[in-house]
Amino acid sequence: MHRKAMLFAAFGLAFAGAASADPVEDTLVIDTEDGPIEMVTKAPAPDHLKDVMDWVYSGWHYREDETRDLERDDFDNPGMVYVDRGLDLWNSAIGKNGESCAGCHQGPESMAGLRAVTPRVDEKTGVLMTVENYIDKCVTERMGLESWNWTGSEMKDMLALISMQSRGMPVNVAIDGPAAPYWEKGKEIYYTRFGQLEMSCANCHEDNQGRYIRADHLSQGQINGFPVYRLKDAGILSAQQRFVGCVRDTRAETFKPNSDEFKALELYVASRGNGLSVEGVSVRH
Amino acid sequence: MKRQLCLVAAVTLSHATPALPEVAPTEVVFVDGRIETSLSGTPGDPANGIKVMTTNVLGNCVACHTISALPDVQFPGNIAPPLDGVADRWSEAELRGIVANAKMTFEGSFMPAFYKTEGFIRPGNGYTGKAPEGDLPPILTAQQIEDVVAFLLTLKE
Numbered sequence: 001m002h003r004k005a006m007l008f009a010a011f012g013l014a015f016a017g018a019a020s021a022d023p024v025e026d027t028l029v030i031d032t033e034d035g036p037i038e039m040v041t042k043a044p045a046p047d048h049l050k051d052v053m054d055w056v057y058s059g060w061h062y063r064e065d066e067t068r069d070l071e072r073d074d075f076d077n078p079g080m081v082y083v084d085r086g087l088d089l090w091n092s093a094i095g096k097n098g099e100s101c102a103g104c105h106q107g108p109e110s111m112a113g114l115r116a117v118t119p120r121v122d123e124k125t126g127v128l129m130t131v132e133n134y135i136d137k138c139v140t141e142r143m144g145l146e147s148w149n150w151t152g153s154e155m156k157d158m159l160a161l162i163s164m165q166s167r168g169m170p171v172n173v174a175i176d177g178p179a180a181p182y183w184e185k186g187k188e189i190y191y192t193r194f195g196q197l198e199m200s201c202a203n204c205h206e207d208n209q210g211r212y213i214r215a216d217h218l219s220q221g222q223i224n225g226f227p228v229y230r231l232k233d234a235g236i237l238s239a240q241q242r243f244v245g246c247v248r249d250t251r252a253e254t255f256k257p258n259s260d261e262f263k264a265l266e267l268y269v270a271s272r273g274n275g276l277s278v279e280g281v282s283v284r285h
Numbered sequence: 286m287k288r289q290l291c292l293v294a295a296v297t298l299s300h301a302t303p304a305l306p307e308v309a310p311t312e313v314v315f316v317d318g319r320i321e322t323s324l325s326g327t328p329g330d331p332a333n334g335i336k337v338m339t340t341n342v343l344g345n346c347v348a349c350h351t352i353s354a355l356p357d358v359q360f361p362g363n364i365a366p367p368l369d370g371v372a373d374r375w376s377e378a379e380l381r382g383i384v385a386n387a388k389m390t391f392e393g394s395f396m397p398a399f400y401k402t403e404g405f406i407r408p409g410n411g412y413t414g415k416a417p418e419g420d421l422p423p424i425l426t427a428q429q430i431e432d433v434v435a436f437l438l439t440l441k442e
Binding site: 192193194195196197198199203207208211212213214215216244247248249250251252253254 | 345347348349359360361362363364388395397398401405406407408409410411412413414415416417421424
């Protein structure tokens with residue numbers, strides 16, 4: 001009896017797997033202090049992807065009901081704690097001469113829009129910049145501090161705060177002009193089969209999105225939701241931190257966060273999500 | 286050298302047939318994707334094959350394949366074809382070739398090569414994310430490949 005029940009369960013699972021292989025149809029409206037905001041979590045693929053897919057989906061569509069629900073209300077989203085910490089840091093006189101972010105930029109809303117268009121090539125310097133690169137520039141050059149650890153809590157709290165200011169805006173990174181060479185390089189990395197398992201980002205997130213690799217429902221690997229709060233780690237994760245994990249899982253030597261490779265890759269992956277909403281801090285299992 | 290002799294002696298003792306030397310990953314001969322002879326020289330153990338196929342850090346075949354004969358495996362993936370009846374479709378030599386390096390049978394396959402040590406881009410030291418120290422070992426040993434093949438040969442419909 002027991003064995004039979006198990007078998008049945010196994011079949012049930014296999015069926016469930018096959019039936020729910022696609023991203024779930026659902027709509028994300030987030031209850032915030034300022035009222036509800038509707039997110040674009042499914043959008044027509046940007047032109048440069050049209051030959052491989054018709055629609056792009058936020059990773060939100062691939063998660064379980066309970067995980068998706070946590071993102072519907074800021075009150076339930078554990079990532080908001082980090083946003084609050086980021087706000088405290090923003091207002092603190094942490095600079096060598098007592099400077100604070102607020103002292104130069106006023107409120108964090110002055111950062112609205114930045115997350116939606118980064119990584120971008122900075123107009124003045126011609127350097128490819130992520131949000132972290134901009135933070136680092138202020139921390140080191142304008143506040144006289146040592147660089148924050150790229151994936152440490154100060155950096156990620158600040159990233160969370162700044163990302164939130166663009167919540168609901170469509171991702172819109174430039175891929176032409178001065179961005180073009182970085183975009184090409186990122187694209188090449190995306191399609192390179194790394195490591196002893198010889199797997200590329202595209203193998204999992206383009207060829208097999210919607211399928212299950214063991215218990216994991218493969219999403220398109222979009223980064224519009226980053227940083228994400230990860231229930232498994234009980235912490236937030238930046239896009240490049242996620243890249244480290246994915247490359248490591250191919251039995252490869254990874255690149256480091258803020259390496260030229262991962263910056264180019266971040267630009268390229270972001271561009272695959274052009275049109276999706278920035279989710280601020282999303283929730284994943 | 287001495288160590289190898291010892292190993293061979295031990296193997297000969299436990300099995301009646303004389304043991305052939307192990308075929309190194311770089312020396313495997315593929316004929317149209319097939320590997321005709323045993324890689325380890327020792328018959329495979331299907332029970333250990335199951336363990337290799339279902340253990341994450343070993344073969345983890347169930348990450349991608351379902352196998353009805355193993356209903357207790359939790360959350361098998363559905364990336365690849367079910368392995369049911371695989372012994373009806375493929376010969377022993379073909380299965381050995383597929384497990385050792387599926388890309389010799391299916392061009393550009395997503396399936397990893399389990400008995401291969403060269404020709405990778407930025408290979409790592411297992412799942413550490415770091416560069417390997419010294420020579421890269423294959424993901425599975427010659428004997429583990431034989432064990433997996435022995436189990437696959439039981440999958441008839």
